[in-house]
Amino acid sequence: MAAARADPIMFSEFLQYLFTGITIGAIYALIALGFTLIYNASHVINFAQGEFLMIGGMATVSLTAMGVPMLLAIVLAVALAGLMGIALQRLAIAPAKDANVVTLIIITIGASIFIRGLAQLVWGKKYHVMPNFSGDEPIEVFGAVLNSQSLWVLGVGAVLVAVLVYFFTRTMTGKAILATSMNKDAARLVGIRTQMVLMLAFMVSALLGSIAGIVVAPITFTSYDIGIILGLKGFVAAAIGGLGSGVGAVVGGLALGVVEAMAAGYLSSDYKDAVAFSMILLVLFFMPRGLFGAKVVERV
Amino acid sequence: MNGTLARYTKKFLAITAAGLLAMSAQAADPIRIGSFLSVTGPASFLGDPELKTLEMYVEKINEEGGVLGRQLELIHYDDAGNASKARNFASRLIRSDRVDIIVGGSTTGATMAAVPLIEQAQIPFISLAGATVITTPVKKWVFKTPQSDRMAAERILTDMESRGLTKIGLISGTGGFGSSGREQTLAVAKEMGNIEVVADETYGGSDTDMTAQLTNIRGADGVQTILNFGFGQGPAIVTRNYAQLSIDLPFYQSHGVASDGFLELAGDSAEGLRLPASPLLVPASLPDSDPQKPIVEAYKSEYEARWNAKVSTFGAYAYDGLMLAVEAIEKAGTTDKAAVRDALENIQGHVGVTGTYNMSADDHNGLTADSFRILEVQNGSWKLVN
Structure with missing residues (x-):
């Protein structure tokens, strides 16, 4: 049947799947970057990353519903998420600082359940809508259409990646975070306050997550439990790209999104998630550290 | 001392028992x-x-x-x-x-x-x-x-038939409601004979984009109308993607989303779509002759x-x-x-x-x-x- 179809239609279909994939992929990439950031600073995989996303979207929606102008609402929501990031580190991670990494990861899972429960109490279980930032009119390219919000997701994603690269390579604080991740004791010896650095990593990661949550909310809607599945997919993206690698997070996210969309389009929508999760198995089987993961040298 | 206590206890028990009897009679x-x-x-x-x-x-x-x-x-x-x-x-x-x-x-x-x-x-x-x-x-x-849900499927397909729409693109959620609705739709279509399901796509309960599935349906041979059987926020996303792709085929949803909450989520994209629902959603527009009014x-x-x-x-x-x-x-x-x-x-x-x-x-x-x-x-x- 596909062969009977004219070529331009096939091309526009392919383009449509690609657009869909890149949009979703950019969302996964932003979430994956949040994982990467905290992983770099502490080797902890923060499973509350999805909740930052949810806080960003939900707080913006409820603030605008209260009459706060959109832009101010976004700023306040991001600030709120930043505070939650600090609170998570101070109240849940810091008290257990001598615990091993696995314990800390379990703490983040507990924290995510707590935050989700709190959000359910405050905001209820309903799904909420956020309007597109710039009009509902879709953009047409070679017969495929692109939601204008997708451009926002891609644009904001690109800006955030650039800012992060600058932060880690050019600023003292960014370098301090990297130093802490490489060797905590040595970092402390040269005068870096490692607890402070950890707090900073959680805060930046929360800011990142909440901004992602806000730009994607017009596409996905938002609700108290939106963080579960998006958080999981973001983690898959981070693992494919190689935990700890910024480039890996972006590539992993985009690859996951595009593979999912192509699978839904050309194979069957039933197998979409199966294909995505087989991909992580394959990548990890042949490249256990992910596509861009750092080589690990065991120190004896 | 003990004797008094025992007497009181007996009295108390008697009163309680009487009370219980009276209560059970009531x-x-x-x-x-x-x-x-x-x-x-x-x-x-x-x-x-x-x-x-x-x-x-x-x-x-x-x-x-x-x-x-x-x-x-x-x-x-x-x-x-x-x-x-x-x-x-x-x-x-x-x-x-x-x-x-x-x-x-x-x-x-x-x-x-x-x-x-x-x-x-x-x-x-x-x-x-x-x-x-x-x-x-x-x-x-x-x-x-x-x-x-079988009746909902019957109602939708009959309405499609009356509009001369016989080639359906079906998209359904993989949850209990959506998959049962899908089965019933396929069964009813088979029974009616003249209705043909030309595309059959699904989406997961927490999926955030159904553009790929809709693109597939749009490309199916001779498709005249699209039906979405699903529950929760999924159908609202389908509706929005539908509008974004500017598909101009008649669009149907199931009774699973017949609520004002769905209209809020789907917004302008829902314009023109049809679904089967309880008269409770439109009491004012029921004719006076309607016994349910x-x-x-x-x-x-x-x-x-x-x-x-x-x-x-x-x-x-x-x-x-x-x-x-x-x-x-x-x-x-x-x-x-x-x-x-x-x-x-x-x-x-x-x-x-x-x-x-x-x-x-x-x-x-x-x-x-x-x-x-x-x-x-x-x-x-x-x-x-x-």
Whole structure:
């Protein structure tokens, strides 16, 4: 049947799947970057990353519903998420600082359940809508259409990646975070306050997550439990790209999104998630550290 | 000292016993209606309005003098959407509360878990859950008030046929509601003969983009119309993607999203789509000749005045369940379980909020596909089409 179809239609279909994939992929990439950031600073995989996303979207929606102008609402929501990031580190991670990494990861899972429960109490279980930032009119390219919000997701994603690269390579604080991740004791010896650095990593990661949550909310809607599945997919993206690698997070996210969309389009929508999760198995089987993961040298 | 205490204890026991006797004599009086509903938990959007409806109408009936001159007593438990709890509560209602009839079971799971107990105890039971399995095949003591998804599929396909649309692109959620709706749609299409399903796509419950599936459907050979069977936020995303892709085929949704909440989520994208729904969504636009009109309007205004919340289709299932039970008890003239069951099975022309019930020995639901109204979204609100 596909062969009977004219070529331009096939091309526009392919383009449509690609657009869909890149949009979703950019969302996964932003979430994956949040994982990467905290992983770099502490080797902890923060499973509350999805909740930052949810806080960003939900707080913006409820603030605008209260009459706060959109832009101010976004700023306040991001600030709120930043505070939650600090609170998570101070109240849940810091008290257990001598615990091993696995314990800390379990703490983040507990924290995510707590935050989700709190959000359910405050905001209820309903799904909420956020309007597109710039009009509902879709953009047409070679017969495929692109939601204008997708451009926002891609644009904001690109800006955030650039800012992060600058932060880690050019600023003292960014370098301090990297130093802490490489060797905590040595970092402390040269005068870096490692607890402070950890707090900073959680805060930046929360800011990142909440901004992602806000730009994607017009596409996905938002609700108290939106963080579960998006958080999981973001983690898959981070693992494919190689935990700890910024480039890996972006590539992993985009690859996951595009593979999912192509699978839904050309194979069957039933197998979409199966294909995505087989991909992580394959990548990890042949490249256990992910596509861009750092080589690990065991120190004896 | 000990003697005095013993005397007091005896006296106290005697008084308590007398009191208990008096109480149980009183308790024999009211008609006991048992209920287990998912008031909390994931299905609370079903159980909550159902319980509110039962409470307020039991009160109202009692104020008006009760049934057969006896007061109604509602005994209800919250199964929190858990089927094994539902079974335990059904057992408690039957064995220790000794209720006369059960109206409840918010979900198909809860209902089906309780059914074996109820059949064994031989007590009339009116379920508030939708699936076809509840009353097909017919179980002697089990009745239900909502239409089944098969009727929704019939109603939608008939409406499509009447518009000359015979090639359907189907997209459905992979959840229980969506997959059952998909099966029923395929079955009904096969039966009708002239309807052909040319594309059959699905999406997961938490998917955030269905553009790829819709693109596929749009590319299917000769597709004339698209139907989405699903529940929750998924259908709203499908609707938005549909508008983004500017597909101009007629678009249908199922009764699963027939609520104002869906319109809020889907926004302008929903313009022009059709779905089967309860008349409760459009009481004002029902013609005056419609026998359901006064009942639908009364239920809506009474519920909204009492609870200060929007009325829901699910609460209406409980309203119909309670009223069917009351009519059966009145017709039977007794609370004898077998007599009430027989009366329930013989109810004809009972006008409810959901539809007009005509029960029979081989139909314990009593509704036809016509009880669904086809609504169309026009200017952001529901409009009755037929």
